[in-house]
Amino acid sequence: MAFRLFLSLSVMLFLTACKAGKQMPKLSNKKLCADSECSHPILIARALQDYYPGDCRFIPIQQGQIVYVYAMLKDRGNLFWAGSVQNTYYGEQEARIGHFPSSVVEETHALMPATTEVKTTNWDFYCN
Template structure:
């Protein structure tokens, strides 16, 4: 799969700490397995934000509704479909992306 961007912003070097919490403003149906399904009204935890060419995409997971009975999945979604409601930790780390950031089966 093609890389969406060459760099990303994270709250820590492993991108393991959520940057912020957001509310989904609309549904999003993913085009491929790099992305996640998001439903209006869901809470989204944001772990990284792409920089440069792919800056309109963020990486995270959703909670509630659609995923309640399934294991949570991490993936990309357009930043335009969510509204950040709480900043948990500033994204101070600018890191290069790798092929694994965009790997899907």
């Protein structure tokens, strides 16, 4: 009986630890994008310095990397942009979109105007 209880607790702890992701607090309720789905990059930037994120909402960036920016957060989150790092940094992993401080990059090419205001959703700040 004690072994069954131990086995059941072990399985429950394992399943809890293996959850796919978690919801993180929103950085902002609005963002500026090129379109209503934020599917087109609005600008290309180059990293001025390394950035090591504090949590999973953010992406790591290395100095000199190219970053495609898809959204600029507004209101209380206006210091953050959302984008994808492009380079050999990820190796065989696919690049992912995440947030980073706008101060760690410099704009190199404007692509599309960020004139569409979009409400952020829980998925904007979901961590895998």
